[in-house]
Amino acid sequence: MARTGLPPHGTPPDRIRNFCIIAHIDHGKSTLADRMLQLTGVVDGRAMRAQYLDRMDIERERGITIKSQAVRMPWEHDGVTYALNMIDTPGHVDFTYEVSRSLAACEGAVLLVDAAQGIEAQTLANLYLAMENDLAIIPVLNKIDLPAAQPQKYAAELAGLIGCEPEDCLQVSGKTGEGVEALIAEIVRQVPHPIGDPTAPARAMIFDSVYDTYRGVVTYVRVIDGDLNPRERILMMSTKVTHELLEIGVSSPEPEPSKGLGVGEVGYLITGVKDVRQSRVGDTVTNASKPAKESLGGYRDPKPMVFSGLYPIDGSDYPDLRDALDRLKLNDAALAFEPETSAALGFGFRCGFLGLLHLEIVRERLEREFGLDLISTQPTVVYEVTLEDKRVVTVTNPSEYPDGKISEVREPVVRATILAPSEFIGAIMELCQGKRGALRGMDYLSEDRVEMRYTLPLAEIVYDFFDQLKSRTRGYASLDYEPDGDQVADLVKVDILLQGEQVDAFSSIVHKDKAYGYGVLMAGKLRKLIPRQQFEVPIQAAIGSRIIARETIRAIRKDVLAKCYGGDITRKRKLLEKQKEGKKRMKMVGRVEVPQEAFIAALSSDPTDQKNK
Amino acid sequence: MPSELPDGDPAPPSGRLPESALAGLGTRPFGVYLHVPFCRVRCGYCDFNTYALPELGEGSAGQVGGFVDELLRELDLAAGVLSQGPHHPPPVHTVFIGGGTPTLLPAADLVRLVAGIRRRWGLAEGAEVTTEANPDTVTAAGMTALAEGGVTRVSLGMQSAVPHVLDTLERTHDPAAVARAVAAARGAGLQVSLDLIYGTPGESLEDWRRSLDTALALEVDHVSAYALVVEAGTRLAAQVRRGQVAAPDDDDEAAKYELADAILTAAGLQWYEVSNWARTPHDRCRHNVGYWQGADWWGAGPGAHSHVGGVRWWNVKHPTAYAARLAAGHSPAAAREVLTDDQRRDERVLLGVRLVDGLPLDTGPLAGTGQVAGLIADGLVDGPAAIGERQLRLTLRGRLLADTVVRRLLG
């Protein structure tokens, strides 16, 4: 540990080490980061909350890191003081772009693998990204204190993967702290120091941008060339907006203002902007007075991949939902939304997300932080529909699916990587085949573990792929995927009709071969969920005007309390009051009363739940 | 397990009622309900506030013995509460002794109760005095003693004439006991009503027909037919949950209701409330009609419910807690509610639509409702009665969907 750290702005690049930790969820990244904070003395034992860096509630609860953070830690090695910048990356594929920006801010990566689990799909995905960014990779086996740890076996697996010797893999326990000092020493030794031109106009890459109620947007940057100084004006190169730098500093891990940031340094900027869109991940920051000629490149507009309608269960919450979405948007450049009306669900918003996890996180935050009760419609992907008259329609909602003659529909596909014990190869192939997947390759990672690579329609992943994969492999398989363009597909829109009235919330775009299955499933589900009415209610699934499935809800014959209840009128009245309340939560589809719960149950069965991933 | 009491506001220990409730007391029909919370054994489907004698444990005989005195003590309290200032209840129009099994008490005890009511308030001319009775607790001598003591009517828990149905219901009597009990009651000059339950798991339509025929063969003038309700916390509910017996089926119960109405009507009994049929208006249970028309009544006994002038209250449930309250000189009320105008309106609709006369369309809670045409169109409300008499009256289909009708009227 170094008693006093090097002051930011005056740190020579050769004393800086920028690194990140790449790990599959639960392999111990946050715990290891905590140990490092303690060992380097930036957080003392008392102030140490478990997993200090995971700040958001949902993150803490679910053990996932959504927003990356950077911490500057001092370290003394062979009598020389270094500044280590640890950049915590989000672990999930929905945030691949953010991961890639965080990686681009580093020169090295600790590849952390649970010594009782081995490599998983997410580790692989992030490792590929790290290698693309030419990072030095330090392979580390974690949790060696566990009785079930098999460091030899997994060291061999790791070595095979990155082309090193098994003995090059470090062994640590984030829990006990064993091996962590040695790891830090290796980071100093193996991670190259940053190189940049101190005299050039400043160029700093934004790798994270976070909205804070008190300080407005806090922007995390890695300086490549030049330097940034307090109170100067800065320019965002993609948006061409200039801001005054109100504060500049480093996190250790609490924010500490500094005299500036120089080449190779990592820190934060505060400009007083209130919306993360004005300070976008991937953008290049430069001096407004002497701007750089060229940006660092690599900036990409976040592009929603999955869409879903969000509706308040209580219609009067609509304005609150709008306000809440506005608030979330301040901190989430990737969240897109616009008002939408559904005949069945009322007023709501069509929202675009990076993926299912993103959807789930947003929904959960809306419910938890803003106290909203929501229904979300089945997630859909973005289709490009070309009509015979050559018009092209982009469909993010089944209701936008054109009625006219269609010549071609394109759907997004992903490259998926699945890692699993080899005994499940058959089951996985069967699943992927059923999901219209194409096998692109398969490799054995070790004797009994395989990596299978597939091209799969994103829509299938969004539907229920992950749950199926987990259940067919008894939880052993892991999945990672990234966008891989689109393909032509034979798709149709299936509508669900109640008593002849189309229920927009249940329309779905599905592959032709699955239309019948979807129709039967939905009709059957609704028959069970919708209470019997005074009249018979036919439920139909249709493609255009062609009925493909049909169920009937028989008319109710008895709805009366025909029991002796003596003088206890209160109980009977309270029952009525409850029923009246229930009726308020009914949505009318034509003359059919559909309880809110039926919508929720029918819509929520699509497991958007990827929290175990 | 007896069912839960509703939530309400605290009731004052004195039992005092607001002035607003007492206003007009003398001008409305007034009834007394007496609750006897004891049974020999608890039937598997029953969630009434009753305790099987063994459940009450040691000394229960003493408790049962002193019970009538406790009821009389509550009637003393009632007499005080109802005679505040200028107010005074009229002579009692109806008395209903219910349970549990009132006839577990010696006839002399029930007679003391009737005498106690007469002494405090007097009985109106032609008052109806009903007691519930389980068939196997009825004797000719007991019935005679009751009749001499002022009881005019007995309601017998027949439930079914079919042995396997009685078994499933865990009833202790056999079919023959009902005939004997009816004969004993009639011999004593009492009006007789039979309670039937339909929809018991395993009961066929033919079984049900047999129960109805058997009841009618006994030439009674009043029948109550109740659809079996699986109440939470009962043994029956546990059996259904475990899959040991099938849950009652609404369609089956609807068919059985229709059958009951057809058979009873053909035999000359007319429905006057969703679950009740009587030969003539004189044979209706006036006490129960009072409940449905918003009359005043004082309910005495553990868990008993009362209503006076828009205030409803209910007593603590357990006999021991009940006795302790009275011994301390306090009202046994557990909680009460002062009905708001909206609640009174809801109740009038809720209860009123279930009666054969229904509700007026031009006055009262339904005045101005726009729902009637739709209800007629759907066959739930009698069109000619609505047009000709300006009365909302349920059709047979409407009776079976009475709760739907209420929701549509009040929705």
Ligand SMILES: Nc1nc2c(ncn2[C@@H]2O[C@H](COP(=O)(O)OP(=O)(O)O)[C@@H](O)[C@H]2O)c(=O)[nH]1
């Ligand atoms: N036994 C043991 N458990 C560990 C170790 N490191 C982390 N864990 C546990 O593994 C789980 C996941 O750790 P966490 O740091 O949240 O993983 P992350 O998802 O990669 O950030 C937690 O229950 C930790 O307590 C370790 O070295 N040994």
Ligand SMILES: C[S@@+](CC[C@H](N)C(=O)[O-])C[C@H]1O[C@@H](n2cnc3c(N)ncnc32)[C@H](O)[C@@H]1O
């Ligand atoms: C207050 S109970 C008690 C009467 C008397 N103890 C007896 O059982 O013969 C009045 C009537 O309610 C009916 N009843 C009780 N529990 C019921 C239930 N769970 N479902 C339908 N009817 C019920 C029975 O017909 C019973 O006769």
Ligand code: SF4
């Ligand atoms: S005898 Fe009557 S009150 Fe007693 S348990 Fe049976 S149904 Fe309930």
Ligand SMILES: [Mg+2]
């Ligand atoms: Mg973590």
